[in-house]
Amino acid sequence: MAQIHLDQVSVDFVIYQGSGRSLKKTLLHSSTSGIIRHDAQHRIQVQALDKVSIQLEHGDRLGLIGGNGAGKTTLLRTIAGVYEPTAGRIRVEGKITPLFDLSIGFDGDASGYDNIRMRAAYLGVSREEIERKMDDIAAFTELGGHLDLPVRTYSAGMMLRLAFGAATAIDAEILLMDEWIAVSDAQFLEKAERRAAEFAGRASILVVASHVESVLRRLCNKVLWLENGHVVKIGPVDEVLTEYRQNQHLDAAPANRDLEPTVGKLTM
Numbered sequence: 269m270a271q272i273h274l275d276q277v278s279v280d281f282v283i284y285q286g287s288g289r290s291l292k293k294t295l296l297h298s299s300t301s302g303i304i305r306h307d308a309q310h311r312i313q314v315q316a317l318d319k320v321s322i323q324l325e326h327g328d329r330l331g332l333i334g335g336n337g338a339g340k341t342t343l344l345r346t347i348a349g350v351y352e353p354t355a356g357r358i359r360v361e362g363k364i365t366p367l368f369d370l371s372i373g374f375d376g377d378a379s380g381y382d383n384i385r386m387r388a389a390y391l392g393v394s395r396e397e398i399e400r401k402m403d404d405i406a407a408f409t410e411l412g413g414h415l416d417l418p419v420r421t422y423s424a425g426m427m428l429r430l431a432f433g434a435a436t437a438i439d440a441e442i443l444l445m446d447e448w449i450a451v452s453d454a455q456f457l458e459k460a461e462r463r464a465a466e467f468a469g470r471a472s473i474l475v476v477a478s479h480v481e482s483v484l485r486r487l488c489n490k491v492l493w494l495e496n497g498h499v500v501k502i503g504p505v506d507e508v509l510t511e512y513r514q515n516q517h518l519d520a521a522p523a524n525r526d527l528e529p530t531v532g533k534l535t536m
């Protein structure tokens with residue numbers, strides 16, 4: 269059974285830039301982002317997560333909310349193993365599919381088809397299984413003949429279609445999704461949103477960061493509110509969102525935001 273246990277997890281970033289003083293000034297003006305202090309060597313240190321404890325089991329669908337710089341992405345990346353906790357303990361059981369930083373690991377010289385195969389192999393999917401799913405992935409991406417071309421020739425939107433189609437074709441045990449961003453046309457966004465919801469529904473555990481209330485209500489059964497890297501509240505969706513709204517943090521989620529899918533942040 270998939271499980272995620274975080275016990276008093278903190279993550280600090282040390283800033284090595286020479287222009288530390290002005291950077292510190294900039295950061296200090298932010299109301300919600302991580303706590304800034306100096307370490308023993310007088311370097312600037314940002315505490316992105318501050319003693320975060322979470323226990324997630326099969327069936328948990330956790331939404332992450334909090335202002336800009338509150339620590340949502342850092343928490344997702346820590347669960348994914350991208351960042352090591354500076355303090356505390358983390359235990360994750362189950363295969364993780366991160367639906368963010370989607371294009372990391374793509375080989376620019378390989379074709380779209382070959383990149384799908386490589387992504388599948390990385391996620392432990394057999395060659396036969398991915399070949400069976402290839403038509404479905406190709407149809408979803410709508411990239412046609414471009415799938416035979418090196419991905420370095422793709423636009424950002426094309427890369428997103430490829431990455432998203434490949435990632436969601438393979439069932440996830442633990443699915444991690446970051447902010448919903450619009451980098452493609454409306455028709456694709458609608459399709460991607462449906463696919464993301466189906467994909468999330470099949471996962472054992474979902475953790476999704478979003479500023480959009482309708483997304484959190486549709487996908488989650490509990491919400492964790494972070495500010496300055498620490499947990500303000502965790503609990504049922506309605507309860508936490510109502511309190512969060514009273515603090516006027518949440519997007520009003522107008523009708524047209526309902527179509528914004530989690531499609532990851534492209535980092536090519």
Ligand SMILES: Nc1ncnc2c1ncn2[C@@H]1O[C@H](COP(=O)(O)OP(=O)(O)OP(=O)(O)O)[C@@H](O)[C@H]1O
Nearest residue numbers: 281301302314316335336337338339340341342343
């Ligand atoms: N690689 C890094 N180096 C230094 N500081 C970082 C790094 N990544 C994040 N931080 C800092 O950690 C804090 C939390 O950032 P994080 O990206 O996790 O916030 P977030 O809640 O995802 O924000 P947003 O909603 O704006 O995406 C911020 O103060 C940010 O400046």
